[in-house]
Every structure is written in C-alpha cells, then in structure tokens.
Amino acid sequence: MSIKLKAITNPPTWEELSIRLKKVRTLMKEQDLDYYISFNPVNIYYLTNFAFYVHERPFILIIEKKGLPKMLIPRLEKGHFESRARCELEFVIYYEFPARSGENWYDHYQKQIRYDAKVGIESELPIGIVNKTPGEPIVSDIIDEIRIVKTDYEVGRIYHACRVVNKGHKVLLKKCRPRVLEFALYKEVTDAMTSKIVQDIPNANFRATETTGAVWPPSISHDPHLIPHIFTPMEEGGPHVSIVSAQVDGYGVEIERSFFLGYVPENAVKPFKIMLEARALAYNMLKPGALMSKVDKAVRAFITEKGYGDYIIHRTGHGLGITGHEAPFLAEGYDRPLEKNMVISVEPGIYIPGIGGFRHSDTVLITEEGYQKLTKAPETLEEVTIPI
Amino acid sequence: MSIKLKAITNPPTWEELSIRLKKVRTLMKEQDLDYYISFNPVNIYYLTNFAFYVHERPFILIIEKKGLPKMLIPRLEKGHFESRARCELEFVIYYEFPARSGENWYDHYQKQIRYDAKVGIESELPIGIVNKTPGEPIVSDIIDEIRIVKTDYEVGRIYHACRVVNKGHKVLLKKCRPRVLEFALYKEVTDAMTSKIVQDIPNANFRATETTGAVWPPSISHDPHLIPHIFTPMEEGGPHVSIVSAQVDGYGVEIERSFFLGYVPENAVKPFKIMLEARALAYNMLKPGALMSKVDKAVRAFITEKGYGDYIIHRTGHGLGITGHEAPFLAEGYDRPLEKNMVISVEPGIYIPGIGGFRHSDTVLITEEGYQKLTKAPETLEEVTIPI
Numbered sequence: 001m002s003i004k005l006k007a008i009t010n011p012p013t014w015e016e017l018s019i020r021l022k023k024v025r026t027l028m029k030e031q032d033l034d035y036y037i038s039f040n041p042v043n044i045y046y047l048t049n050f051a052f053y054v055h056e057r058p059f060i061l062i063i064e065k066k067g068l069p070k071m072l073i074p075r076l077e078k079g080h081f082e083s084r085a086r087c088e089l090e091f092v093i094y095y096e097f098p099a100r101s102g103e104n105w106y107d108h109y110q111k112q113i114r115y116d117a118k119v120g121i122e123s124e125l126p127i128g129i130v131n132k133t134p135g136e137p138i139v140s141d142i143i144d145e146i147r148i149v150k151t152d153y154e155v156g157r158i159y160h161a162c163r164v165v166n167k168g169h170k171v172l173l174k175k176c177r178p179r180v181l182e183f184a185l186y187k188e189v190t191d192a193m194t195s196k197i198v199q200d201i202p203n204a205n206f207r208a209t210e211t212t213g214a215v216w217p218p219s220i221s222h223d224p225h226l227i228p229h230i231f232t233p234m235e236e237g238g239p240h241v242s243i244v245s246a247q248v249d250g251y252g253v254e255i256e257r258s259f260f261l262g263y264v265p266e267n268a269v270k271p272f273k274i275m276l277e278a279r280a281l282a283y284n285m286l287k288p289g290a291l292m293s294k295v296d297k298a299v300r301a302f303i304t305e306k307g308y309g310d311y312i313i314h315r316t317g318h319g320l321g322i323t324g325h326e327a328p329f330l331a332e333g334y335d336r337p338l339e340k341n342m343v344i345s346v347e348p349g350i351y352i353p354g355i356g357g358f359r360h361s362d363t364v365l366i367t368e369e370g371y372q373k374l375t376k377a378p379e380t381l382e383e384v385t386i387p388i
Numbered sequence: 389m390s391i392k393l394k395a396i397t398n399p400p401t402w403e404e405l406s407i408r409l410k411k412v413r414t415l416m417k418e419q420d421l422d423y424y425i426s427f428n429p430v431n432i433y434y435l436t437n438f439a440f441y442v443h444e445r446p447f448i449l450i451i452e453k454k455g456l457p458k459m460l461i462p463r464l465e466k467g468h469f470e471s472r473a474r475c476e477l478e479f480v481i482y483y484e485f486p487a488r489s490g491e492n493w494y495d496h497y498q499k500q501i502r503y504d505a506k507v508g509i510e511s512e513l514p515i516g517i518v519n520k521t522p523g524e525p526i527v528s529d530i531i532d533e534i535r536i537v538k539t540d541y542e543v544g545r546i547y548h549a550c551r552v553v554n555k556g557h558k559v560l561l562k563k564c565r566p567r568v569l570e571f572a573l574y575k576e577v578t579d580a581m582t583s584k585i586v587q588d589i590p591n592a593n594f595r596a597t598e599t600t601g602a603v604w605p606p607s608i609s610h611d612p613h614l615i616p617h618i619f620t621p622m623e624e625g626g627p628h629v630s631i632v633s634a635q636v637d638g639y640g641v642e643i644e645r646s647f648f649l650g651y652v653p654e655n656a657v658k659p660f661k662i663m664l665e666a667r668a669l670a671y672n673m674l675k676p677g678a679l680m681s682k683v684d685k686a687v688r689a690f691i692t693e694k695g696y697g698d699y700i701i702h703r704t705g706h707g708l709g710i711t712g713h714e715a716p717f718l719a720e721g722y723d724r725p726l727e728k729n730m731v732i733s734v735e736p737g738i739y740i741p742g743i744g745g746f747r748h749s750d751t752v753l754i755t756e757e758g759y760q761k762l763t764k765a766p767e768t769l770e771e772v773t774i775p776i
Contacts, residue, residue: 055713056706076702079611096703098721123516127527130515139515183586198571198618207615223467227595230586314464315484318444325443333486 003367005374007163008156009201009249012049016153017087020047020146024063027142034117036063036142037133040124043143044071045250046322049086051208052077057097058105058129062112072109084205106132147321148328150341154251154321155365158343160200161248162363162374165255168193168213168244169377176215176234176242177388178261183230189213193246204249208322216241218265221258221357224314224349236262236388239272239356245324252324254345255375256361259384268358271350272381274306275358278348282316282330286338286346286364286371292328293335299348300332308350317345320363342366343374391755393762395551396544397589397637400437404541405475408435408534412451415530422505424451424530425521428512431531432459433638434710437474439596440465445485446493446517450500460497472593494520535709536716538729542639542709543753546731548588549636550751550762553643556581556601556632557765564603564622564630565776566649571618577601581634592637596710604629606653609646609745612702612737624650624776627660627744633712640712642733643763644749647772656746659738660769662694663746666736670704670718674726674734674752674759680716681723687736688720696738705733708751730754731762 024047028036038044038061045051048071052059057074064070072092073081081091092112094105109132113119117135120142130137150158171192175185193211197204217234220226221241234240238260245254258272278299285295296316303312317330320343328334328342338344347361362375378384412435416424426432426449433439436459440447445462452458460480461469469479480500482493497520501507505523508530518525538546559580563573581599585592605622608614609629622628626648633642646660666687673683684704691700705718708731716722716730726732735749750763766772 056715056717076613080613080615083614096719096721098717098719100720104721121515123519124514126512127509127515127518127525128511130518131511131527137515139519202619203617205615206618225464225468226471227468227593229591230594231590327444329444329486331484331486332488333484333492 002372005159005372006156007160008153009160012086012153014086014088016151017047017049019151021063021069021087023146024142025065027145028063028065028120031120031138031140031142032118033120033138033140034065035113035135036120037061037125038063038122038143039126039129040122040143042323043122043147045208046143046147047087048089049250050081050084051205051250053207060109060129062092070112072105072112074105110134144327147326148319148342149339150321150343152341155341155343157248157251158253158320158363158365159374161246161251161253162255164193164196164248165244165246165253165363166376167196168211168246169242169255169257172213172215172242172244173259173378173386176240176261176386178234178236180234181230182214182228182232185215185234186213186230189244197246197248201249208250209247211246213244214242216243216357218356222351222353222355224351224357224359234261237265239268239358241357241359247324250322252320252322253363253375254320254324254361255363255377256347256359257377257384258358258360259378259386261386262388264381264385265355267355269381271308271311271352271355271358274303274308275348275350275360276380278303279346279360282346282348283371286366288338288340288366288368290338291335292330292338293332295330296332296334303348303350308352311350311352313351314349316348319344338366340366340368390760393547393760394544395548396541397548400474400541402475404539405435405437407539409451409457409475411534412530413453415533416451416453416508419508419526419528419530420506421508421526421528422453423501423523424508425449425513426451426510426531427514427517428510428531430711431510431535433596434531434535435475436477437638438469438472439593439638441595448497448517450480458500460493460500462493498522532715535714536707536730537727538709538731540729543729543731545636545639546641546708546751546753547762549634549639549641550643552581552584552636553632553634553641553751554764555584556599556634557630557643557645557763560601560603560630560632561647561765561774564628564649564774566622566624568622569618570602570616570620573603573622574601574618577632585634585636589637596638597635599634601632602630604631604745606744610739610741610743612739612745612747622649625653627656627746629745629747635712638710640708640710641751641763642708642712642749643751643765644735644747645765645772646746646748647766647774649774650776652769652773653743655743657769659696659699659740659743659746662691662696663736663738663748664768666691667734667748670734670736671759674754676726676728676754676756678726679723680718680726681720683718684720684722691736691738696740699738699740701739702737704736707732726754728754728756
C-alpha cells in the first residue's frame, strides 16, 4: 500500500530548523550536557541550512541549553552564511587563520564556553579542536542520532531528489550502448540532472549539490568501488552496473542497476536471479520494529545457502539523508530497529570476478506499514536487458 | 630572472613516494615517535597516490619506524586502492562498517599498534579514532609539515596545473560579457579545463580532479566568499572578480582577477591602483628567508596608510599543493620564513561595499633568487578593461 508523498523544493523554514534544534536540546538535557559543539559541516548544514567545505579556517557551532546558538566563523564568511542560513544565530567572528596572538579562532572560541561545563562533542571532532575546548569533553553524536529519522519535510526533499536521479537513470539507460565511453555517459546523465535541479530549484545551493552518473561495464563490475577510467567503453552483454546519485540542494539519494546490453551471458542468469531474490527477502523484512542487523544476516544467509557467500563484499544497505551515505545501516553489528521515516538503500550485491557485479540499489522510505521505494527503474532480467 | 620549469603529468614514481615517506620517518625519529597515524585523506594521498573521500568506513595509514606502512581499509576498496597506489604497502582489511563484534575496523586497527608506544597523530584526527588508538597519542602534524616545501616533481605537477587554469581564465575573459549568466561561464570554463586535463592526462584520477570557474559581478564582488547565484548576469563596468581554480589529478592551483567590462567606474580607479601597488610590494618581499608574517604586515600597513584599512578582510596569501588551500600562510601570526619550493598565492584584496572587490591572485613559486609566477593573465587596469 503506497502512501502519497509530495516533492518539496523550498529551503527549510525557521520552524523546521527550530524543531531540529529542540531535539538536540532534548538529548543534551537527557545526557546532562551544558553545551554541544558541532564541527561536522553536514551537521551544521542540518541545523542552519548553511553549507561549506572544511578548510583551515574553522566553522564551529556552539549550542547552549538556552538562547541563540553561536556560530564561530571567519569574517570572510559572514555574508555567505547570512545568505543561506534559515535560523537565528549569534555570530562570533574571528578575522583570519592564522591571526595575531590573542586574535585567533580559539581565543574567541574559548570565551564562549565555561571551564566547569560538560561539553558534548562529535566523535568526528578533530583532536586539535578538542584540545582547545574548555570544560569536560563528552563524546556523543547527538546530531547524527537525530538525523537518523527524517522529518516529513526531509522526506519531501528526499522524494524530490529521487525524481532527479530517476531522470538521470532513464537518460543513462537510453544512452548506454556498446562502445559508448564512460565520459560521454557521465556528461549526458549529470547534465540532465543538473538541468532538472536548476529548473526545480533556481536558487539551489551548489555547495550542497552534486550529481554523478557512471557505469561499471562487465570487465570491472565485480569491483564496485573501482572508479572506472573515463575512456572506458561500454560492452555487449553484461552485467553492467550503473550508479546514479545526487545531492540535490542538500539531500543525497541513489539508484543503481545491474543491466545487460543486447544479451545476457548464460553464467550471469543465476547470480542475477539470486540477487533479485535476496533483494525481495530484504524488502519483505522492512517495517518499523525489524532489527536492521537481522535483515543483513538473513540476506547473507540466503545468498550463502545459494552458493554465493564468497561473493558478498558489502552490507545490505545504508542510510541516506543530507548525505548519500550515513547511519542507519542494514548491517550485521547494527542492532537497531527500523523506524518510520528512516530512509535507507536496499542493495544486496554479489560480485564474481570474471562474471561481474549483481546489484540493484534503491532509495527507500520506511513507512508505518512497511516501506516505499522512492526511486524507480527497471528491475527484472527482461526489463534490464536492453536491445542494441 | 626566470627559471625554466617543465610541466609534469605522470603519476609519482615509487622513488618520489619513498622520499616523502623517508621525510616522515626522519621527523618521527626527531620527535621520538614509534608510530605515525594518518587519517586525513589529503595526507594519505600525498604518501600513496590513492584518493578517496571520507565516509563512515575509515581508511587509516599506520607508519612504523621501519617496514612497509600499513593501510587499514574496508574490503570493498582493495581493488580501487591497488589501482592507484604507487608505493608498497601492507593492507589490513576489515569487512564492513559496522561489523559483527570482534570484526570491526578498530579490532584490526588496535592489533597493529603496541600499547606502550608513542603514537604521532594529526591534529585533524577525529576524537572517535584517537580514543580507539593504543599507546600515548602525541599531536604532531608531520605530513602537513613536509607538504609545505614541494619536491621538484611537485613543482612540475603544479606548473602543469597552472597551465590548465591559465587556459580556463583565458576562456573566461573571452566569454564574459554583460548579461552572460554565471551558469554559462561556469560551463564554458570548466569544460575547457576538463578537456585539457583529459588530453594531457588520459588516466587522470577524478577523485583528485576538480575545476571551478566563476565571476563575482560588481554588485557582489565586495563579498568574496558569497557564492554567486547561477543565474547571476554579468554587468557593464566593474570590478568583476574572477576565480578560476582546479585540482588537476592531485594538484590544486588558482588564478583570480579584478576586471572591467566596457569601462572603469571612476571610484574604482584608485582602489584598483592601490591593490596593484600592494601586490607589487608583496612580490618585492618574496624570497627565501623573508618572514611570511612580515609580508602580510607590510601589505596591510600600506593599504591602511592609503586609507583602505577598513576594507581588508583577509590575509595576503596561502599555500597550495595537493590542495588549493593549505599551509604556509602569508599572514600575521605565521612567523616562518619563506623557503625555496614553497608555492603560495599572492592576493592582497580591498573590498568596498557599493564599489566592489579588488584582488588579483596568482599561484607563485618561491625560487632560490626570489619568486616565479606560475599563472598568467592580464594585470594592469588597461589590460583588464575588456572592450564590449
């Protein structure tokens, strides 16, 4: 039973960001923290809507129990920050890195935090910043934790982002023919997605926007993290494996398919079928309350039972949200139940050197009743065998 | 007196990477460290030639006093790593993140390091990894330190990268006319640079390659870190400020210019002249032995004396190498002498709201005698006033 979703393209409202901040403070209270420090650009984006890349000039968000969050930034970024932020903040400005004695970022930073305080920090916080942080540092990934379950606004953004990759994948399958080069495919697919993004969101933030489209032809599709050479030609047969992913004005999603050009080699039929069955098995388990480790375990057991256990080289899925790769994980060792409004990839894979890679990936929403696929592309062997 | 440079486009040899590793071990010895741990992808690239982005599956380089460095990676990345690495390594492979109890990355990691050891770590190392590191952690940015002075091989790579941005900037100035949109310029400039890159380096690593070309038209050029909206039109007059930068198969460089379309507004003449003079002053100080803080101080003093002190919003320059933004810095607070084979930007800027931004930036090599500009574009007011 499918639920009706609405694609959202506007930036978060002040209310949306206030809800997120409130959640942070609820966890701060539960953990008896006086401050929470965020340095991870993804977490700062989540709370402020301001995107940046980390360089030598630090950007640090300082959240107290009450009052406006403080944002420590270099002077150079104030206008930029104000142009994108959708929440109220107090700025703490330092001039430059490095600066004259007494005027460095940490001189300003240290004035914001009491020395007797309990200070929550991200496990990603660099030791160089931990060492400059007053008070007692307590590692607790509060913002990462909150990001695991999406708000309805986020679901609407992700749903829109999925339409972008659906379009990209359609273009990819249309253009992918034997002898077409990786480079040409990349260009067609990313151009198509970028066009859609700027049409739908004219003010899209390109610091939080990125598109990728690539195909692993059969000679390398058994090695899914080997980046294909740009002059790699597509081949007859298969399995090819496509990856179309995008971060669309802040929301990251993906769609991937094993597919064939012209014909299906005989030795590819069985692993493709097992992959589809493993995938169906995973989907059947998706609903609030199901333990994520159990899904992965069941998928692995099934593939192993069918004789392909040696060809499993990754977990069944990962979360997506404001990045394309984050918690939660459909993985053994991740003993947490699925919840409504989690967004995950489902992508059990089988990788056989000499034959190729078998993996479909979709971006999937966990709903009250079970799940809903947000991405759409051909799935069955018949559908993914493209006439040439 | 200009020295003859040769553009290099081939990946580093085993010898080149051995020299870098040897420098790390020399500093380890001086600092009495038993191990050095690198997590920063830029530093790992510097020592191995393997580029990746940081996600939840950690990649950690473990260097002991002797023997092959060890590289902790997820199973999924082994083929990818081997396809790009240009040094000898011992792989320590973990299956996935997260994994079953006893099989996580840190279980493997902790077996590689003695508990009574002194372990050098980067100031960027996340606290979550510091807390899993056996032994006594000692923050010391050894690899960052070594990267500050380039090898001759690196100078050749950077020289080549500068030819790429020179080409991009030429295209930019040719295409930039009133009413042309940011988006169109970006596309022309990045396409031109990407074409040159793949012609010169067919096997370029696109995980370590990126091109950017943008113009801040006069209405926003006073705010140099405000990312222009993609539908921003160019205007008559100026100052416009261009940024053309690229990371070319691992080496990052930039060229930037203030320029005018059709005419120079009267109130822009003086600040442009002062910027050029400040720049000449900086160049005149560039030679091995000159204190970098003094260069910045002299530039600021000059601009302030001319009445524009309130409009300085950043330091005089930064280093470039395998990133486009790194140590060393032409900045007050950075009391270190210039050395032969440092590569820095020289870009004193004046930013006047209502008038615009005045900044030329070049990528500059420090030579035995002084300096050599590696990037090339028009400089004088006459040269940067483009007829329309």
